[in-house]
Amino acid sequence: MLQHFNQYFQEIGIDPTSCQFIVTISGGIDSIVLADLCKRSGFHFRLAHCNFRLRNEESDRDEAFVRSLAQKLEVPLEVIHFDTSQFAQQNKLSIQEAARVLRYQWFDELKNSGSFDFILLAHHADDNIETALMNFFRGTGLKGLTAIPGGTKEEKRLLRPLLTIRRKEIIEYAHEQGLTWVEDSSNSSVKYTRNYFRHELIPSIQKVFPQVEENLLDNIERFTKIYKLYQQMVADLKDKICEKGENDIRIPIKKLEKYSDTSLIYDIIKDYGFGEKQVPDVQKLLNATSGRFVENENFQVIRHRNWLIIALKTPVTGIIAIDKDQQMVRFPGGMLEFNLLSAGKLKLENEANIALLDAKHIEYPLVLRKWKTGDYFYPLGMTKKKKVSRFFIDQKLSRNVKENTWILESGKKIIWVVGMRIDERFKIIPTTRNVLKINLTNP
Template identity: 45%
Template sequence: MFPKFKQHITNAMPFLKGQSLLLACSGGLDSVVLTHLCIEEGMDVALAHCNFNLRGKESDGDEKFVRELASKLKVEVFVKRFDTEQYAEEKRLSVQMAARELRYQWFDELLRTKGFDYVLTAHHADDSLETFLINLSRGTGIEGLSGIPEVNQKVVRPLLPFSRDEILGYAQSGNHHWREDSSNVSTKYLRNKIRHNIVPNLKELHPTFLQNFINTQHHLQQTNGMVKQHLHELKSELFLEGEDVINIPIAELQKLHPLESYLYGLFKDYGFTEWNDLKNLLTAMSGKQVFSKTHQLLKDRDNLVLSEIKNRVNGTYTVYLEGNTSKLPVHLLFEHTETVEKQGENVVFLDKEKLNFPLVLRKWEKGDYFYPFGMQGKKKLSKFFKDEKMNLVSKEKQWLLCSGGDIVWVVGKRADERFRVEDSTEEIIKITLVK
């Protein structure tokens, strides 16, 4: 197996050579074999072992074994003990999902703090087949059938082309020892049911079933890559970047067929999963919205407007003339001046005597009006927003600087005529919106 492994690293993963590598080692067959292969190849590895405290003395025995393996091979070892069941209860996760979260959070921490370049895990071809069948049983698209990726950012899986039988053969021929996890025998877990009850029967169908599966999954991965490239190009055409929002023309979306598949591909990364809601949004009344956990999608006339929910800041803020405004949701710079320069969207000049301090910074409310600078008469903010062609997201983000109950400045848009500087003004205040 080693010559094949060596060739695989040279052809598919040359970026690993000369790098500092953290190898996730449970003490089981797969990770022990990966450890020996990497050492034999001369790669710079350290071991990382997670003790999830789920199997009592057996878990402690795994930890002891990995420490002794690291000592024998003269490599550094990191060990972390977790209270996995408590974490699962706090996060409302299954124990398996909790263990996965804890494992990768710790690996990320080690990458940051210890200077490792990549994390190596020992997933192999049989793991990929089991994952394929799990996803197939739950219902999935091409991405779920494409299997475990060989490289996922900083996580690399060098054993994916190899079968469990090849790995076992290498361990036995080298007289390498490993730990058996008793939970792998139990069929109460879906993966173990597939491993022990389904996969053996599939392999009986054809002597090269696993290799045929690897080839098929490779084709699926290539097809998925083409789909991702097409969607990336489509996004660059349709997703038009605005200020804190993305505008998407509805007419262009409606030209795409099959529409549901395109909506899934274009919006899944933003957390949207209710595809009928997205489809209905295209023909809904302007102002209709749908939400994911992280994003809002708004129908605004001929566009969908995509924005992050976390960027929303609400509330009312008191603004003092001499106070620190850098901690406000918008940074305003107050200055005393003796001359009036050109007033614009981001700079206003006001008559201090007309202002009642402290000022108030707030969002707009129904019925708000002001007297736009340079115009006679008042105007409702709703009409002003419409004339400015502001969508609902932009209106929700708009801040108003107020004196008493009066709007002084639609911040970054237009000042109020009532507070303008006149010939009789004795003290001028300049306010700048600092971007």
């Protein structure tokens, strides 16, 4: 066991004797064996224990046991207390999931402290078997079938050196070394998903397939290798079809259409916080009109002509500067498309969402912003200026519409109350040679 343990670090290219470790310790047999292996290997480490306050006196017993163990091993100990039940209720999580979230949030805090190199977790091969099965039934896809990551020095500094060791080997080692540990009474309760798989489902499957655990471990290894190859191929494909701009990602629709029946769309959008449930909506954009988009809290995927564009959403309170070369601008009211046309080839359009302006009067950069009190312009067809607020009254606009109206400026002059009326001073006339056409697409 000790040789296998130290070989793990050699395989991932880490010299453990030059590292500082945190060993997560519950008091159960798995983490006790992990701590013992670290001590026998001469590692520099300290223990970290979470008291989730879920089992009353038993939780306090575990903490006391771990404190005693730390003194025996002569290593430092860090302890944190959680009100797990309250956290689960506030965040609408199961107790198991709440404990997991709290635990890993703390690990992140420990990581960010910079006082150590790696966190060691005591997950073993039987945990991996159960995780792979649970992920299969949850429908988590190929990545889920790789189960628990073993960890590398490049990945989050979370390492699991016991992940290929069976639980029966851990028990044998503990008895051989005369180790003591505490039992978590909740481990026998099948109301928890993992315990149901451990105590009922897997034993039932073993009656039909006695080698099911060994077969699953073999499959995990296969799926892990397949997933690594898949990741590399997807990364190469994304590099080929995704064009990175300064502030966005542009994807030619014709190229993406070839892969619309694969997982490529998901693998592209997941990097921007989108989930699998939004893939069908993005697929619809491939056949949508320009200006349609799908969004989440931070990003939008926009159909713009022959492209899909992934970009950060514009802040609602923002003031947007528009340069002469820009052809498209997103904002909370939709999207503006800009085209410079010859007046001789112009087809006149009398639509509120289209502004036709004499290009010779336009000064750049244009400014797109929410209207404010005191704004005025010369509404098309009028020779006198009018306050925008008065214009709204004349148009009998609702408060909601008024609050969400934007204006477009050129040289500190309003040229368009967006989606409503252009300014008389910028209209096209018989001598106009070039026309700036602006098209508003609503969200």
